[in-house]
């Protein structure tokens with residue numbers, strides 16, 4: 001059945017009901033030939049193909065759809081679906097992809113993505129890639145947005161989460177600015193990792209609770225002697241001694257099975273290094289302090305003995321449970337090291 005459009009012919013200016021004829025043609029889209037059945041209203045008076053905007057739009061949409069199929073570019077409705085599947089608003093989606101929000105809106109409404117943007121959108125079909133983009137651009141989003149998208153993406157992954165990757169990112173996420181609470185040093189993931197690799201290869205039976213104390217003495221001694229902590233960790237008072245703030249997260253981030261691992265031993269887990277430490281980033285004084293804290297830790301027969309010793313620290317005794325231990329207590333540290 002033939003359809004008609006009511007239009008004014010742009011050649012003979014007659015007001016006509018023009019029948020639509022379907023013509024199979026090849027057109028070039030970004031230099032690539034695309035063959036489709038296009039619709040043209042034909043003027044019954046003069047035979048002209050009438051330039052009728054809604055029909056031209058439909059033809060354009062058809063050739064773009066064909067082009068996207070041939071180039072494997074997500075169609076507009078797929079872009080909307082991908083974005084919603086990962087729990088992104090248009091603004092968050094744009095931020096995660098490093099593109100303008102106007103681009104996202106145009107692509108969702110049928111504009112052809114640039115080659116670079118097409119590549120990004122295609123990759124977003126893989127939830128692992130979506131997570132990588134999200135974590136890499138997390139600072140542009142609110143923490144609620146990040147959490148919502150992360151849980152949506154992990155739902156798409158069906159439980160097969162690559163935690164090694166997430167953990168490294170978490171450690172970077174913990175990085176903080178220098179402040180009195182961090183002993184005036186900003187926490188850097190690489191420096192902390194290298195420190196723990198050294199401790200794990202030089203302290204005997206480095207149980208996870210023992211690591212907390214060794215780090216505490218290292219940081220507080222460094223603050224006392226050099227005016228700045230060693231790693232930039234904050235410490236809180238826990239029932240059994242001082243512990244780095246968010247230490248479960250920190251330990252999970254560090255023991256990713258690459259540089260460091262956790263090994264079941266006796267009634268607990270010890271931290272072991274999987275490679276020699278690289279001390280290139282430390283000064284001679286810092287290396288001396290690292291060696292000294294290991295020697296100090298090794299004078300205790302057991303992890304419990306070191307724990308008992310730490311309970312005599314003024315900073316631990318005077319700080320309420322769960323509160324941050326002020327670095328000013330370093331002045332009264334019981335380990336003198338020199």
Ligand SMILES: [Zn+2]
Nearest residue numbers: 009012043046
């Ligand atoms: Zn005409």
